[in-house]
Amino acid sequence: MIRIQGIFIVLLFSMTAWSQKGSWIEKQIYPMQADGVWSVDGLENVYIAQFGLINKFDSTGKLKFSQSIKSLGSMTQLVPINTMKLIHFSEEQQTLCYLDNTLSPLDDCIDLTEEGIVNAVMVSESNQPNKIWVLDNLNSRLLLLPLDNVYQTQELVNLRGVLDLNQVTQFVERNNQVVLLDATKGVYIFDLYGSLLDYFPEKNVLAVDANEQMLFLLRADGLYIRSFASGETLRVDVPVTGVIDFAYRNHFFFFRTEKAVHKFALQFSE
Known part of the structure; x- marks a missing residue:
């Protein structure tokens, strides 16, 4: 059997990759409610926020920490900026609040309105230390905000x-590039200075992720894996129904449904 790290070879040398079928192996299930917020970090720790609490589960599914977050306001996103620190983003409050790796609050929250951002609707982690991406919807700007010196904000x-x-639904930084999804137009890839590197007119994409070699696109009819080098695309059926979001970490896929986050490994037959 060939694990997901072998997909790149499959894409390069198989001309029938479009129809090739993979098999999924389920590793963990993390139950959650439909209105919950979730995220996963680089160590495969899964964070689920619901009922005014954040729970942190390790890569084996064991509950490690639990913390009340009611005092921080309504949560929109929970963003791991590294394995030691999380960001609690509230669109309602327009704040970024720190949590440590035990989910304990750290320092004061950043009020984005004081930094000239009055309608932040989405944030995402950056590979650059102590920085976070912020989508300012009012001015339609994608900003890189230094968390330790907000006066050096960079507009991408x-x-x-x-x-x-007009309908940006997701953006992620991967390998010093920003992958941005517009639900009506497709997927855009920028360098960190704002130059457009690539564009894929992919419609009806629910979510995106990427690594150094591949772009992952979630659609209603399956998961599409596109090789950056060859341009070939592999489609595989997703292993559970009702998937609305996903993430890719360390050769594992995390699929979010309304009732749970499912962790899977993908394998292909030789």
């Missing part, structure tokens, strides 16, 4: 003015 691109994007 004016999304509406330059690309006429």
